[in-house]
Amino acid sequence: MKIIGVSASPRKNKSTHFLLKKCLEEAKHTAEIIGKPLDVELIDLAPLKINGCVSCDKCKKGVLCSQQDDFQQLIPKFADPTVAGIIIATPVYMGSMTSQAKAFLDRSVLYRRNGFLFKNKLGGVITVGGSRNGGQELTIQAVHAAMMIHDMIIVGDGDHFGGTAWANHPDGYQEDVAGINSAKNVGKRITEVAFMQNR
Numbered sequence: 001m002k003i004i005g006v007s008a009s010p011r012k013n014k015s016t017h018f019l020l021k022k023c024l025e026e027a028k029h030t031a032e033i034i035g036k037p038l039d040v041e042l043i044d045l046a047p048l049k050i051n052g053c054v055s056c057d058k059c060k061k062g063v064l065c066s067q068q069d070d071f072q073q074l075i076p077k078f079a080d081p082t083v084a085g086i087i088i089a090t091p092v093y094m095g096s097m098t099s100q101a102k103a104f105l106d107r108s109v110l111y112r113r114n115g116f117l118f119k120n121k122l123g124g125v126i127t128v129g130g131s132r133n134g135g136q137e138l139t140i141q142a143v144h145a146a147m148m149i150h151d152m153i154i155v156g157d158g159d160h161f162g163g164t165a166w167a168n169h170p171d172g173y174q175e176d177v178a179g180i181n182s183a184k185n186v187g188k189r190i191t192e193v194a195f196m197q198n199r
């Protein structure tokens, strides 16, 4: 069983990546406590070039995409049936997800068009804003909408909607304890629920 985290920040090794890493570490830790094996993978979109969907409809003919960009290398990773959960981590840009997150989610329509390959996969979201209340929950909802369109099963942080963090914490994002804990709890919950499903 595997959980994939997608870091949808355009910046390498910044707060989004940091929070997602904490989340996936917590997922691994939770699996160890449960006593079952779990693979986790962090996919960083920052170095990748993924265009928006151009609606060419090639994916209506199979798990295929006409655009020869870095999304091609991701296609088999997410088509893997052992992937039980997908966690999207995105900065808040203008009150919503980044264009990197949106391009990824739009391009993921190819899985939906070929038998709902994300159906029953668990979905969790982590958002990080420059402001303490800059649209983190709105952004989570926007990503949740795409997950529901895939017929995924949404998991929160065991308390509210998901991970909500503050990049400009006065002591640095590494000290945003509440935000980090909310991100870690997404990893914990998604792992707990995945094993409850007897995958």
Ligand SMILES: Cc1cc2nc3c(=O)[nH]c(=O)nc-3n(C[C@H](O)[C@H](O)[C@H](O)COP(=O)(O)O)c2cc1C
Residues within 6 Å of the ligand: 009, 010, 011, 014, 015, 016, 017, 091, 092, 093, 094, 095, 096, 128, 129, 130, 131, 132, 133, 134, 135, 167, 168
């Ligand atoms: C174009 C742009 C729009 C932004 N819009 C928001 C916003 O609406 N709300 C907010 O809290 N922060 C906003 N920010 C700040 C980012 O969410 C913040 O810098 C975040 O930490 C970026 O994640 P990173 O550290 O992985 O780069 C914006 C930043 C940029 C570049």
